[in-house]
Amino acid sequence: MTYFIPALDFGNIVSDEPAEVATTLKLIALITILSLAPAILVLMTCFTRIVIVLSFVRMGLATQQMPPNQILISLALFMTFFIMAPVFSEVNENALSPLLDGEVSQEEAFSEAAVPMKEFMSKHTREKDVALFMGYAGMDKPETLADIPLTALIPAFAISELKTAFQIGFLIFVPFLVIDMIVASVLMSMGMMMLPPVMISLPFKILLFVLVDGWYLVVESLLISYR
Template sequence: MIELVALPNLVTIPGLDLGVFSDEPASVATTIRLLLILTVLSLAPAILIMMTSFTRIVIVLSFVRQGLATQSMPPNQVLIGLALFLTFFIMAPVMSEVNERALTPFLNEEMTQEEALEEAVIPMKEFMAKHTREKDLALFMGYAGLEQPETLDDIPLTSLIPAFAISELKTAFQIGFLIFVPFLVIDMIVASVLMSMGMMMLPPVMIALPFKILLFVLVDGWYLIVESLLRSFQ
């Protein structure tokens, strides 16, 4: 008969201590700082969408695809990738200024973290304020009970970011409307020709699609779209 022998507990699982309730203030501050950094990193996509040119670009590119009626061509990955690289290109001067004013001095220990954040926000606020309508900004400033700002420093980010977002949405839809007009004209012409020929059972979209693609290629549509987007941020 086999006799069972209890084995000693050789494996110990260490406990996880975040140090938030530690008696040492330095360790508590470090832990809270790490938590804040992780929170900012988790919000990075929202920051990219709400504080840069990405929103306008991706909406306009989506309107182009809808106007062409090519279903999923170009694919979403291509449109988002193009929008991201155009965003990096447009935001390059702003990011360069952020690097010179905040990031490099902070890494060289020439300023504190709080001072670096204050300096980094200034170029972003200048970019957003340049492309924000006064009506949209007044909406959020008035709702928050704030007075009319005299300088850029008087505008809080809590009011500037949503005002910039809805301004970008309006601008993107205006550009999208202008993009839709020539494609709509082609659809109407094709539908009228088919009805006059008695081909009412033939879907006009199937006949109009090659003509829209041909027109878009002949006028070098992607070049014109990207050029218009770049000029709209000058």
Template sequence: MNEKQRIWISLAILILLCASGGTAYAADPIPGVNIDIGTAEGGGGATTVSIILLLTILSLSPAILVLMTSFTRIVIVLGFVRTSLGTQQMPPNQVLIGLALFLTFFIMAPTLGDINQNALQPYLREEISQTDALERASASIKQFMFHHTREKDLQLFLEYTQAAPPSGVTDIPLTALVPAFAISELKTAFQMGFMIFIPFLVIDMIVASTLMAMGMMMLPPVMISLPFKILLFILVDGWYLVVRSLLLSYNA
């Protein structure tokens, strides 16, 4: 038997061993995992419902964060700053969103502290029910949103639902207050973004006019204006002014 025949015989034996091993492995049952939601011993049905509600709230938390806090205005204004500078992906999205999150927590700290003191802590001490805690928490967040919502926007949604005029802030339904607050934040953010665009637009116009007067038609004005815009933003301490304007806009 030569070397070539030995190699073919070895390969055939190896294939047979793999086939027999795979068959034996496939014959073994695969263990299954079942998850059942039911009533536990000791009246755990309420606990199960609470867990489901908690998971639902966690899944909706991004929408709650975006539409019921100052996050919308902050992230849009920071996006306008980057666009007006023309730096494309500098600062990157992770930096802008991280800064917007921390500014949101800073601005919302009084409201969150009020919710913690009047709703969460009494509920954890079992002094109030879950319904009372939700009502107290919604009252605090309603006060914040109502203070920064335009009357015209709120009236739009109240008239659409044909609801009776609310007697106070706590009587305003969240289904009307949240979208009214969102479009008010969008308008304010775009107004601030327009004011940010003006000085950088002037620089672009000056650079484009200068290049055209010098006969440099083929040179992109953006390449020349970008260093001047960055220099202007550094000289006036732009990030400080932008963040200061955002903070002051919520103290008005």
């Protein structure tokens, strides 16, 4: 049996007009940017810090997969949109809407969109982290925010967020660790060394977390950290 593959017509892609070729290349670049949207959301917003802190909360409680990953990621995502709303509004007003209306070019829209994103990231990035990437690339010390390229600011912001998230995670972990140590010492003093301390400490950790309204305190701390 013979199968035939339909012929593909590339006649509409090839053109002798430079303007049409440039438009095609711009479209390809736009599709590429959209394909990188998840990475942009993770590394250029507050999503990284939020999802790591929420994961530390679950690890400290030792509740295995409760809350599930879908719940934590969804909560982190909506908190990200809430915190980043002013930045996204400025990007939409100064870059996206004028681009869709044909008032500015793609290059101008990109430059305008980068300004509020740079302001947000620089506010939560350590100078040490920026200097690391700037120095590795052999760039001069920036005098203004515009002198810092996104290629250096984005990874610097990412590692700053990681450090901050682990600092918050450590503070969250300490009270749960104290409960585990107390329960373990009590069980050893009672000669119940074969009984896993986690089985006894888990209800106490959940009770403590509920009594102090833990989720409210964690979310409040995350919101305050981005003021």
